[in-house]
Amino acid sequence: MITRTTTRIAAYVLLVLAGVIGGGGLLAFMLFLFAGSFNLVDLRLGEFPALLLNAILCLAFFIQHSSMALLPAHFGGAVYAVASGVVVLALVVFWQESAYRLLAPQGFVRWIFRAILVLAFAGVAWTIWTLGLFTNFRLRSTVAELRSTEPQAASLVTYGPYRWVRHPLYLSALLMIWSYPDLTLDRLLLNVSFTVWVIAATRLEERKLVATFGEEYRNYQLKVPMLIPWPLASGRHGEIRVKVVDNSG
Numbered sequence: 001m002i003t004r005t006t007t008r009i010a011a012y013v014l015l016v017l018a019g020v021i022g023g024g025g026l027l028a029f030m031l032f033l034f035a036g037s038f039n040l041v042d043l044r045l046g047e048f049p050a051l052l053l054n055a056i057l058c059l060a061f062f063i064q065h066s067s068m069a070l071l072p073a074h075f076g077g078a079v080y081a082v083a084s085g086v087v088v089l090a091l092v093v094f095w096q097e098s099a100y101r102l103l104a105p106q107g108f109v110r111w112i113f114r115a116i117l118v119l120a121f122a123g124v125a126w127t128i129w130t131l132g133l134f135t136n137f138r139l140r141s142t143v144a145e146l147r148s149t150e151p152q153a154a155s156l157v158t159y160g161p162y163r164w165v166r167h168p169l170y171l172s173a174l175l176m177i178w179s180y181p182d183l184t185l186d187r188l189l190l191n192v193s194f195t196v197w198v199i200a201a202t203r204l205e206e207r208k209l210v211a212t213f214g215e216e217y218r219n220y221q222l223k224v225p226m227l228i229p230w231p232l233a234s235g236r237h238g239e240i241r242v243k244v245v246d247n248s249g
Contacts, residue, residue: 014078018085025085028092030124033176034117037097037186047185050096054186057091058193066201096186103183113181120175123161127168130160164229166220167205170198171227202226 032038045053064087105113161168177191206226209217 014082018078018081021085021089022081023085025088025092029088030121030176032092032095033180034121036180036182037095038092039097040093043094043096045096047098047100050098051186051189053094053096054189055193057094058190058197061087061091062193062197066204098185098187100185101182102185102188103181105181110181113179116175116179120172120179123168123172123175127161127172130162163224166224166226167202170202171229173198174227199227 043050043053064083165171174195177194180187183191206221210221
C-alpha cells in the first residue's frame, strides 16, 4: 500500500536525482559544447563507424526528449529530468571525435565565435531566471508533492527574453552548437542533426500552444518572431501575453 510518507520519500529521491543527474548532464553538455569532445572513451573505431555511433547517440537524445515530454505531470517531470541527464551524459562520455577538421578560425574571428557562445549561455541563464528553475526543469509537481500543496498554474510571461523571441531556449541552443570554432566532421554531424531537431521541436511546440491558447497565441505569433529576433520586436506586441506551459510538471 502506497502511503503519503512513501510518496513524499519518492518525490524527495526523484528531486535529488533530477538535480544531480539532470543538472549534471546539462552542465556537462554545455561544457562539451564549449570545449569540444572530451575523448573520455576511445573505442578506436574507423571514421564511418565513429560517425554512426555519434548519430545513434544524437538519435537517442532526440527520442528521449520528444517521447518523454508526454509523461503525466505528477512525477513525470522529475523522471524526464533524470532520463535526460542519463542520455546526455552518455552522449558526452561516448562521443567519438573525428580526425577530419573542416574549419579552425584563429585570431579575432575565433574570439567572435567564443563571444557568441558566452552570449548563448547568458540566454539560457536569462530564460531560466525568467521562468523559474522548477518550471524550466519540469519539477513543479514534484516540489508541490514535498510541500503538500497543489502545483501552481504556469505563469504568464510578457518580459525577459520572451519579448524578443517565442522560444529563447531553442535560440540559445542553436547559438551554442554553431559557435564552437573548430568544425570537425563529428561536430558538423552534431550541429546539423541538432538544428533539424530544434526546428522540428519548435514547430511541434507551436502547434500545441496554438491548440491550447488559440487566438491569443496566434496574435503573439504575429508580433514576436519564433527564433530569430528582429529590431523593435520587444515593443511590438504590447499587452499580448503568452502562457508558458509546463506539461510534464
